Amino acid sequence: TERKPLTELSGEDLARLESDLAAEFEEISQIGLGLDLTRGKPSAAQLDLSERLLGLPEPGDHLAGKTDVRNYGGITGIAELRALMAEILGVRPDEVYACDNASLSVMYDLISFALLFGTEDSPRPWIEDTDRKWLCLVPGYDRHFAVTEKFGFEMIPVEMGPEGPDMDEVERLAADPAVKGLWAVPIYSNPTGLTLSDHVIERLAKMETGAPDFRVIWDNAYVVHTLAADFPKAANVLEAAANAGHPNRFWQVCSTSKITFAGAGVSFLSATESELAWYGKHAGVRTIGPNKVNQLAHVRFFETAEGLRQHMQLHREILVPKFEASRSALEARLGGYEVASWTDPEGGYFIDLSVGDGTATQIVEMAAKAGVALTPAGAAYPYGKDPNDRHIRLAPTMPPLDEVEKAIDVVGLCTLLCAVRKAQAV
Numbered sequence: 001t002e003r004k005p006l007t008e009l010s011g012e013d014l015a016r017l018e019s020d021l022a023a024e025f026e027e028i029s030q031i032g033l034g035l036d037l038t039r040g041k042p043s044a045a046q047l048d049l050s051e052r053l054l055g056l057p058e059p060g061d062h063l064a065g066k067t068d069v070r071n072y073g074g075i076t077g078i079a080e081l082r083a084l085m086a087e088i089l090g091v092r093p094d095e096v097y098a099c100d101n102a103s104l105s106v107m108y109d110l111i112s113f114a115l116l117f118g119t120e121d122s123p124r125p126w127i128e129d130t131d132r133k134w135l136c137l138v139p140g141y142d143r144h145f146a147v148t149e150k151f152g153f154e155m156i157p158v159e160m161g162p163e164g165p166d167m168d169e170v171e172r173l174a175a176d177p178a179v180k181g182l183w184a185v186p187i188y189s190n191p192t193g194l195t196l197s198d199h200v201i202e203r204l205a206k207m208e209t210g211a212p213d214f215r216v217i218w219d220n221a222y223v224v225h226t227l228a229a230d231f232p233k234a235a236n237v238l239e240a241a242a243n244a245g246h247p248n249r250f251w252q253v254c255s256t257s258k259i260t261f262a263g264a265g266v267s268f269l270s271a272t273e274s275e276l277a278w279y280g281k282h283a284g285v286r287t288i289g290p291n292k293v294n295q296l297a298h299v300r301f302f303e304t305a306e307g308l309r310q311h312m313q314l315h316r317e318i319l320v321p322k323f324e325a326s327r328s329a330l331e332a333r334l335g336g337y338e339v340a341s342w343t344d345p346e347g348g349y350f351i352d353l354s355v356g357d358g359t360a361t362q363i364v365e366m367a368a369k370a371g372v373a374l375t376p377a378g379a380a381y382p383y384g385k386d387p388n389d390r391h392i393r394l395a396p397t398m399p400p401l402d403e404v405e406k407a408i409d410v411v412g413l414c415t416l417l418c419a420v421r422k423a424q425a426v
C-alpha cells in the first residue's frame, strides 16, 4: 500500500503501525545485535589497501634528497611529501609542512601556541583575553569543539546551509574582537557532507574581523574522500586571503588518516611561509623533528599525487556500496512518512539524519536498546547540545556491508516508532 505522511494517518492507522513496530522492536532487542555506527573509522578492508606500506621504505632506502630519514631533524617534513600534498591542496610546496601522525594534534598545537605565545599578528597571547570566543559551524566535528572547550573559548554555533554558513551572521559575529577564530571543514564536512561554496570562501577570506589575529582552521580532512569518479577542487585559500589583504588568515590541515592508516599516517599543515615558520619555531621546541621514515614510506607508496588519487578510488569502491545500502535502508523504513530527512553525501564519512525536533536523544537511546550504538545525539554541536535535538550522525564506513544494512534498518525502525508515538500523543 502507498505510504502517507504520518500526519495524514487516522488514530486507528497510527495505533496499528505503533503496535507492529513495537513488536518488531522488541523482537530485535532480544537478539542483542551488538552493531556500532559511532565513529568514522575506515574498515579493515580499507586498511588492507595500504598493507604494502608496512614494508616501506625497504631496507637500504633511507634518503629523501640528501636527508637520511632515519635520523633526527627536519621540522618541515621531507620535501617529496610536501610537494605531493601541495599538489593535492593546490598550494606551493613551501606552503606545506609534513608533520606527525594526527592533524588533530596540529590543530591542538596551533591553538595552544597562539594562546601561550600569540601569533605573529597578535597584540598579546590569546590567553590574556579571558573572554575569548570561537565560531563553530554546526552540525560539526565533535573533536574540534572539544579542543576549543578545553581551552576555555566560548563557542558560538553558526548553522550550516547547503552552501555553508550564513555569511552575514559570520561577519557580524567576527566583528567582535573577542572572537579569535572559526572551525571549518571545507569539503565533505563532518557530519553534513557539505562543501563550502566559492562565494562563502571568498567572503571568509575578505571579511573584516574585530581581532587582528583572527584565524580560520581550515580542516581539509576529506579533501580527496570522494564517493564519485571526480575529485573536488581544493580552493587555494592562501591566495584568496593574500589577495584580500589577510595573508595569515587560514591555517589549513589534512592527513592521510583515512587514506592509509588511521593514527599511523602523516598529517600536514599548510599556511603562509611566515606562519609556517612561526609554527616551526614553537613545534621545534617540543620535537626535534617528525617521523620522516613514515613520510618516506608514504612517498614510496603513492609516488605521485595522481597515485594518491588512484588509491582513493579503491577506497571509494568499498565505501559506495555502504552509503548506497544506508540510503536504501533509510528509504525503505522512512520513505513517504515525512518524519525524517537524511543527507546523500558525495564524499566524506558520514550521513546526517535529521529527525523530528526533540527526538534525537530518544532515538539514540532506543537504538542502543536494540543493539545499535550511535554517536550521542548532540555530539555535532558545541558542548554536546543540539538546541533542537534533531541530528543523528551515522557513520557507515567501519562495519561490514551486511551489518551496515542491518544497523541502519534498526535506526530507521527506531526513528519511525518514535515519530508514530509522538504523532499519537498530539
Ligand code: PMP
Pocket (backbone or CB within 6 Å): 040, 101, 102, 103, 104, 105, 141, 185, 190, 219, 221, 254, 255, 256, 257, 262, 263, 267
Ligand atoms: N578532522 C575531521 C573533520 C575529522 O573527521 C577527523 C577524523 N574523524 C579528523 C580531523 C582527525 O584527523 P587526524 O587523524 O589527522 O587527527
